[in-house]
Amino acid sequence: MTAVTTADARETAVTQAPRARRPLRAGTVGLYVGIVAIAVFCLAPFYWMVVSSLKDPRAIFDNSLIPLNPTLMNYEAVFGAQNTFVFALRNSLIIAGSVMMLALVFGVFAAYAIARLQFRGKTLVLGMFLATSMFPGVAILTPLFQLFADWGWIDTYQAMIIPDISFSLPLGVWILTSFFKAMPWELEQAARVDGCTRGQAFRRVILPLAVPGVFTTAILVFISAWNEFMIANSMSQTPAAQPVTVAIAQFSGISQYDTPYGTQMAAGVIVTVPLIVLVLLFQRRIISGLTAGGVK
Incomplete structure (x- = not known):
């Protein structure tokens, strides 16, 4: 009994003894250096914008x-x-x-149909969504301008909202489709057995579970629409409808003859900081939404 107790005490002492730190391998050091280099590369432009x-x-x-x-004179200007x-x-x-809300409404139903329903050409439909997102916006800018001019939509919100939806919706459909595919079919089947219709099962069971994916899509679509410049610069002609991206490009300097770099940098900081704070606060939800369906 004494021998067993002594052996247990030795094992406990060995377990509780501080482990010697292993030297870092060259691959680990290189990984850390690469991460630091990427972080510096991404943050350096924003730091230079703040300094300027x-x-x-x-x-x-x-x-x-x-x-x-x-000085804060640029922010005052x-x-x-x-x-x-x-x-x-x-x-x-x-x-x-508006782009975020409309893209979510259409994207949720489209993604659910692609992920859950069985119909011919489902893969082709998803591929067409991706092809739409890769289509260059400058190629349709002139026809859109002529069309909206005939409708009297120039310098209105809808002239910028509708094209933004066409480019943001494929991203939302792709993310939400992966999220819906990762959900087990048994949840919806159990709701149907309990008497729910397909719409009720979607509204009461599927949609609440899809909140992380919907939240991720909402943030990404909002950021994409917030940063859009090319279409907004063509469709907005007066301050009544100009977004911040166009307003910053048309800034004048503090005086009549100086270059407006300082005021543009200050405006860029004001516009960028809320997006950075938003991403930092909800980064876990964004990552969980983007990686949904990656591992089963």
Whole structure:
């Protein structure tokens, strides 16, 4: 009994003893270096934008990594020109929010039909969605402008919302289709056995479980519509409908003769920070939605 107790004590002492750290392998070090390099590459433009926004217009080209005499005059100039930037923020919020809501409504039903229903050409339909997302927008810009001009839609919200949906919807359908395919069929079948119709089973069982995928799609579609410039620059002609991307491109400097780099950088920071905060707050939901269906 004493021998057994002594052996157990030795085993416990060995288990609780601090383990010697293994030296890092060359592959692990290279992985860490690569991650740091990618992070620096992605964050460097935003850091330079913040630094440039805090510089005086006369010091904008001094190439210093830290502003020697930081100033907020560029931010004051952004909001000082008759509140046009505030109107542009409102327009972008309306356009991006409308695109997000409409893309989710159509995308959820389309993705559910592709993932759950059996019909001919299902794979072809999904491939056509992907082909639409790869179609260059500049190729349809002139026909769209002529069409919307005939309808009297130039300088209106719908002239930017409808084309944005056509490019955002394929992304949403692709993400949601993978998410719906990952759900077990037994959940829907159990709801049908309990007396639910197909619509009730979708609304009460499938849709609540699809919240992570829907949330991920909503954020990605919103960011895509928020950052769109080419169509908005062609369809909006007055501040009444111009989003922030177009308003920033048309900024003037603090004075009449200086280059508007400082105000453009300040406006870029104001527009980008909310998106960064949004992604950081919900990054786990975004990753879970993007990886849904990857592992069974």
